[in-house]
Amino acid sequence: MAVNPTAENIIEIRDVHLWYGEFEALKGVNLTVKQGEVIVLLGPSGSGKSTFIRAINRLEEHGRGDITVKGIPLTHDVRDIAEIRREVGMVFQQFNLFPHLTIMENITLAPINVRKWSREKAEEIGMKWLTRVGIPEQANKYPGQLSGGQQQRVAIARTLTMEPEVLLFDEPTSALDPEMVKEVLEVMSDLANEGYTILAVTHEMGFARGVADRIIFMDYGRILETGPSDEFFENPKHDRLKLFLSQILHH
Amino acid sequence: MTAITQSLSQFKGSIGQHFRWDYFLQDNVTSSIWLTIWVALLTMVTAVYTIGQVASSPVPTLIIIAIWVAILGLAIAGGLFQKHTKVGDWLGSNLVGSISNALLTLLLMLWLASAFRSVLSYAVINATFDPALTAPEVRTKDGATWGWLAATNSNPEVIGGARDLLLYGRLDRMFVPRVKAAGLIILALALLTVAANKTGVWQSKKPVSQGLTYAWLLSPLILFILLNGVTYNPDKPLINFSTLIMGTIGVLLLYGFSWWQKIVKYSLANVIVAAVAFPIFYVAWRFLAQSQLFPVINVDTWGGLMLTLIIAASVILLSFPVGLILAMGRRSEVRGIPDWITWPLVIIFTVWGFKTSTPGLLADARNTIETLIAFWPILIVAIGYVIQQGFKGNIVAAFSTFFIETIRGVPLITLLFMAIIMAPFFFKSGTVIPNPYAVIIGYTVFSAAYMAELIRGGLQAIPQGQYEAADALGLNTLQKMRFVIFPQALRILIPALVGSFIGNFKSSSLVSIVGLFDLVGIAGSVVGNAQWLGLKRELYYGMALFYFLVSFTMSSYSRRLEAKLSTGQ
Numbered sequence A: 001m002a003v004n005p006t007a008e009n010i011i012e013i014r015d016v017h018l019w020y021g022e023f024e025a026l027k028g029v030n031l032t033v034k035q036g037e038v039i040v041l042l043g044p045s046g047s048g049k050s051t052f053i054r055a056i057n058r059l060e061e062h063g064r065g066d067i068t069v070k071g072i073p074l075t076h077d078v079r080d081i082a083e084i085r086r087e088v089g090m091v092f093q094q095f096n097l098f099p100h101l102t103i104m105e106n107i108t109l110a111p112i113n114v115r116k117w118s119r120e121k122a123e124e125i126g127m128k129w130l131t132r133v134g135i136p137e138q139a140n141k142y143p144g145q146l147s148g149g150q151q152q153r154v155a156i157a158r159t160l161t162m163e164p165e166v167l168l169f170d171e172p173t174s175a176l177d178p179e180m181v182k183e184v185l186e187v188m189s190d191l192a193n194e195g196y197t198i199l200a201v202t203h204e205m206g207f208a209r210g211v212a213d214r215i216i217f218m219d220y221g222r223i224l225e226t227g228p229s230d231e232f233f234e235n236p237k238h239d240r241l242k243l244f245l246s247q248i249l250h251h
Numbered sequence B: 001m002t003a004i005t006q007s008l009s010q011f012k013g014s015i016g017q018h019f020r021w022d023y024f025l026q027d028n029v030t031s032s033i034w035l036t037i038w039v040a041l042l043t044m045v046t047a048v049y050t051i052g053q054v055a056s057s058p059v060p061t062l063i064i065i066a067i068w069v070a071i072l073g074l075a076i077a078g079g080l081f082q083k084h085t086k087v088g089d090w091l092g093s094n095l096v097g098s099i100s101n102a103l104l105t106l107l108l109m110l111w112l113a114s115a116f117r118s119v120l121s122y123a124v125i126n127a128t129f130d131p132a133l134t135a136p137e138v139r140t141k142d143g144a145t146w147g148w149l150a151a152t153n154s155n156p157e158v159i160g161g162a163r164d165l166l167l168y169g170r171l172d173r174m175f176v177p178r179v180k181a182a183g184l185i186i187l188a189l190a191l192l193t194v195a196a197n198k199t200g201v202w203q204s205k206k207p208v209s210q211g212l213t214y215a216w217l218l219s220p221l222i223l224f225i226l227l228n229g230v231t232y233n234p235d236k237p238l239i240n241f242s243t244l245i246m247g248t249i250g251v252l253l254l255y256g257f258s259w260w261q262k263i264v265k266y267s268l269a270n271v272i273v274a275a276v277a278f279p280i281f282y283v284a285w286r287f288l289a290q291s292q293l294f295p296v297i298n299v300d301t302w303g304g305l306m307l308t309l310i311i312a313a314s315v316i317l318l319s320f321p322v323g324l325i326l327a328m329g330r331r332s333e334v335r336g337i338p339d340w341i342t343w344p345l346v347i348i349f350t351v352w353g354f355k356t357s358t359p360g361l362l363a364d365a366r367n368t369i370e371t372l373i374a375f376w377p378i379l380i381v382a383i384g385y386v387i388q389q390g391f392k393g394n395i396v397a398a399f400s401t402f403f404i405e406t407i408r409g410v411p412l413i414t415l416l417f418m419a420i421i422m423a424p425f426f427f428k429s430g431t432v433i434p435n436p437y438a439v440i441i442g443y444t445v446f447s448a449a450y451m452a453e454l455i456r457g458g459l460q461a462i463p464q465g466q467y468e469a470a471d472a473l474g475l476n477t478l479q480k481m482r483f484v485i486f487p488q489a490l491r492i493l494i495p496a497l498v499g500s501f502i503g504n505f506k507s508s509s510l511v512s513i514v515g516l517f518d519l520v521g522i523a524g525s526v527v528g529n530a531q532w533l534g535l536k537r538e539l540y541y542g543m544a545l546f547y548f549l550v551s552f553t554m555s556s557y558s559r560r561l562e563a564k565l566s567t568g569q
C-alpha cells in the first residue's frame, strides 16, 4: 500500500477537458499517479467520475489536454490506443461478461487474440486467476449461470489475465447484493496489496479508508480536493466535500 | 351442441360441487345477445354441414364425429369429476374449451378431412403418372396428369415431358451434364456437411471441418467454371504479363493490409504463398481456358429451376456481406471530415461546375427545366451541407445511409428493369452484361439494403457494455465484431434473416417479369404450349409444392440453428 516515493509516474493527466456535444463533462483535470498507487474517486452522481476513468483507456475521447500512460501519449493513433489498453484493465459496474462464451472463453479471448498467446498458455494463466478469485470450478459454465458476485470476480480475472499494470474499477460493487460485495472487495484489496496501480470509483468507504493511498473528490467535472486517505476524512476542507461526506456517512 | 347437452344432463346427478350449470350457460351462450346469435348460427351451420358430409361419405364422417365425441368426453370428464389428465386438459383448453370452440373443432375436422380426401383423390387415386398418358384424349377428368412434368422431351416428334424445360429452360442440351455436375457437387457437399455435423466428426476432426470449409469456399469458382465456362480468345496471348504482375501485387497488398489489420500473421511462408497464389491461379486459369474443356455457355440461355436456384442462392449469399458492410458503414463513427476541408472543396467544385458546364448547358437549354438543370452545381453545396450538418462530416455513414434509403425507396421490379437497361451505361462501351448477371446485381443491391437495416437493428440490440468490454480488453474492431458482437447479434437476427432469405427465394420469381425464364417464367411458356394445353393446374400445384418445401426447409433449419446458438442463455 504505502507507495514508494521514488516510484515512477505511471499515469500523467494534464488539463484534460472532455465534451459530450455541447456539455463539458470534464473541465480541466490534472492528476499524476505513481506506480503501485491506489486511488479512490468520490463525488456526487454526475460529477464526472466515470467519464474521467473511462477517458484513461479511451472509452471516452477527451477534447483537450494530455493523457500519458507509461510514457505512451493517448492520441488518435490506434496503435497508441491499443498499447495503452494492453496496460490498462477495466472492470465495469455491470460486469459486461460475454454471455455467449463460457467463463474460460471469456477469459482467454483477449489474451489469445490480442497478446497472441497460445490457447494452452492463456488457459493456464486464466485458470490461475480464476483460482485466485476463488471460482476455478466455474470455468466451463456460462455467465448467466453464475451469481452477480461470481460474475464480477470472473470479470476481474478476465481483466487480470491480460496482465495489465493499471486497473480501473467503475463502481464494481454497485450492482451487487450486499452479501456479495464483500467477496469482490476482498479480491480488490488483495490486488492493491500486490502492487497493482488502481483507480477505483466506489462508494465503499471501508475500502476507501482501509486500502486507498489517496482519495480524490470530484464535482462538476473538476477535482475539488485530494489527499491521503486518513487526512481526507478527518478534516475535509471544501464545503462541497463536507456536505457530500455528511450525506454518505449518514447512510 | 347436442352432444354437450346430452352428456351434461346425463351426468347432472353426479356433477361435482364445482360445476355451476347457470354459470356455464352464461359464459357460453347467454352472456351477450351477439354470443347467443353466434352460437345459434354456428350450431346451424355445423349441423347442416355435418348432415351433408354424412350423406356424401358416411363412414369417414361418422369416424370423425366419434373422435370428436371422445375428445369432448375426455374434456368433460376432466371438468366435471376433477379427473385431470394431461391429454384431457390439453384437449379441454385448446379444442373444446367452450361450446363455440367445440363446434368449430368439429367443423374444422370435417372440413379438413373432406379437403384431404379431395386432394388425395385428385393427386393420387385418380391421377396418372405415366408420361405416355398425357394426350388430351387419355387424361382423366377428376385426376391429375403428372407424367408429363417428370418426363423428358428428348424426342420432339412425340409428345414428351416438360422436365428438361422446367429444369434448364432454353439451355443448349449439350451443356446439361455440366449443370448436373454442378448440382451434384453442391448436393454432395451439403450432405457431407450435414453428416459431419450429425456424427460429431465436424467438431472432433479438424481436417474434415477445414477441408469442407475450403470446399465450400471454392465451390463458387467451380460452379462458375461449370455453369458459365471459361472465356478463351485465341487471338490474345495466353499469358498477359501485365495482368500477371498487377494481380500478384494486388494479392500481396491484400496480405499486407490483412497483416496490418492483424487478421493474419506475418511469416515468410505466408509471404511466399501470397506471392505465388495469383500467378499459379492465373496460369492455371489460362490453361484451363486454352484447353477448351469448359467452353463458355451463353448465360442468357439459362432458365428454369436452374436459373431460379442460381439467382436465389447468389442473391442470398451476396446480399448478406454487402448488407453487413452497409450496416456497419451506417453505424460507423469514423472521424468526420472537418469543415475546413469540406467547404473549400465544395466551393472549388461548385465554381468549377458553374464555369465549365453551366454556360454550355444554358446555351443549349430549350425549356425551363433544362435551364434549371444547368444550375446543377448547386447540388454540390446541398450535398456538402447534408454531409456536414447531418453526418458531422462522416462520409462513410452519409454514403451508406443515402444508399440504403434510396434503394429501399425503389420497388424491386423497377430496380430489375434498371439493372438490365442501365447496367451497360456503368461500364465501358461494348461491355455486355448478360441479363442474369445484371439481375443478380440489381437484386443483390435491393436485398442488401433491406438486410443492412435488419443487421443494424441486431447490432443495436447488443448492449453498449459489450462493445466497451471488448474495447477495454484491447480487441480491435474486427475482433470485437467477430468474437463478441456478431455471434450475439446473429442469434437475435436468425429469424429475421432467414425470413428475408425465404422472401428472396420466392421473390426471385419476379425476374420472369423482366424477361428471364426462371421456373415461373418458363412455366408460363410451358403451359402456353399447345401440346400441354389444359395442364396448368398440375404445373402450378407442383411449383407451389416445390416453393413450399424449400421455404419450409429453410425455416425449420433456422429454428434448429436458433436453438443451437442460444446455449448458455
Ligand SMILES: Nc1ncnc2c1ncn2[C@@H]1O[C@H](COP(=O)(O)OP(=O)(O)OP(=O)(O)O)[C@@H](O)[C@H]1O
Pocket (backbone or CB within 6 Å): A020, A023, A025, A043, A044, A045, A046, A047, A048, A049, A050, A051, A052
Ligand atoms: N454519453 C454521454 N452523453 C452525454 N452526456 C453524458 C454522457 N455520459 C455522461 N454524460 C454526462 O456527463 C456527466 C458526468 O457523467 P459521469 O457518468 O461521468 O458521472 P459519474 O460521476 O460517474 O456519476 P455516477 O456516480 O452517477 O455514475 C453527467 O452530467 C452525465 O449526464
Ligand SMILES: [Mg+2]
Pocket (backbone or CB within 6 Å): A049, A050, A051, A170, A171
Ligand atoms: Mg459513474
